[in-house]
Amino acid sequence: MQWETVIGLEIHAQLTTQSKIFSGSSTTFGADANTQASAVDLAMPGTLPVPNEEAFRKAIMFGLAIDADINKRSVFDRKNYFYPDLPKGYQTTQLDHPIVGAGHVEIQLKDGSKKSIRIHHAHLEEDAGKSLHEDFHGMSGIDLNRAGTPLIEIVTEPDMNTAEEAVAFARKLHGLVSSIGICDGEMSQGSLRFDVNISIRPVGEEKLGTRTETKNLNSFRFMEKAIAHEVERQIELIEDGGEVKQETRLYDGDKDISRSMRSKEEANDYRYFPCPDLLPVVFDDSYIEAIRETLPELPDVKQARFIEQLGLSEYDAGILSAENTMANFFEATAKTCNDSKLAANWIMGELSARLNSEDKSISNIDLKAEQLGSLISRIKDGTVSSSGAKKVFDALWIGEDDNVDKIIEAKGLKQVSDTGALEAIVDEVLAGMTDQIEQYKSADDKKRKKLMGGFMGPLMKASKGQGNPKLFNQILAKKLNS
């Protein structure tokens, strides 16, 4: 049987506020255990929450960026469940009246096609603390520093049908929240967490199959693997006559296995009710419009600008505009060398390959955009060949020196562009290649082109790789065709 995969995502993004959503505790990552947990965060009796305006401002920014309805009146609810890293016994969240209503995000796939993914809604809530299950004499350790960190939970419609679409959406969203500055996007620190709802159904069937939820995927690569793994598990299960159970599963990316975390039957009974400690939060149109004014250039707008003003292809522009750090690096490089196309080629080629192979991101490398820009300028003015430029790039990458010209000098990579010197080399080399010259002269135009190449090797060798190939070509053509 042919199966269709249906995927919906729930994304938790930590908002980059200084203080927590309901208390004045700091949200700085990595502090000593429980040093950022106040009486409110610890759920001491008699404490009351006071919401942080900045969390709302950032949630509204997100809503405006995805063209969503902003609910001018939003309400907090209590989601009741028992777990020690949630000392109140409930999570304060928004159920029926979330701050952000329905919106949409457009994704682009590798084949160039586009798809609009609907966002069901996005709501504000608080993060829980952390449980450490290492051995504390048979007990668990609880760190409540993270408890009360503001989160926006973004819920999509089940609009994705392949792992590629889900990952494209996740990347797009990552770029969006970091570009508008509401989330730092550090997935390894849990700032952005993806839960994936997956079900399968026979192709042509309308009714959705039973879904499972795979939690807390903290890299795009694991997300892709986890989806492939889960789809295969469900197909095997059904084709063997079994049934998919609605449950939460944990995926282990290193081992490529998943296991059931909890069955939703009873845990699902969250007994939501409006939080009596908090009043409805109300904003007017002018407040929302003032926030719209503060929105930076969105990735989609940036992409259009890169295409129209800088002449990039849609694909290149899409990749270079997705993340702010990448876009800024590209624009600074292009400005230094005054050549957008070459800057795009170098960033998407050499630089991206290096980032991937060393698992780094633009924000944590030594290479500066201005350095890459000067290097490209030196290729353009003929100072270095493209193969020589790769050696300069390597030196910049490992921080051998920070000056492009000094590296070119020190490594002897400067191209010889002095026509007189090059002519002398051509004469010398041609003197020893009389047979080939005869062969060339008796050949037709088509064949001649091919034979030309045979002279380049010895010329480059004679110039120790430093001769300007373009000039060599010109001189050679002149001499051979005379």
Add this chain to the structure above:
Amino acid sequence: MSIQREDVEKIARLAKLQINEEQLETVASELSNILGLVDQLQAVNTDNIEPMAHPTDAVQILRADQVTETNNREAFQKIAPATENGLYLVPKVIE
């Protein structure tokens, strides 16, 4: 609406409350009484009336985004049953 023993057992389990066998009947009947009051309220016609999130018609005041709390870990952990390396220790919970 009346609450059965099984309902009391279930919500007690969800709320992590221990209700003795002999208390079950009493709790069930008391909760049923409360729901009886709710039934009376339900009799009022509320068509086209948006439920209120809060009994007062006020709007929430928001706080500026400033860190106002300092580290009081030592004071808080004095009253905790068990701590280690700054962590609160609780009976092992792993799903």
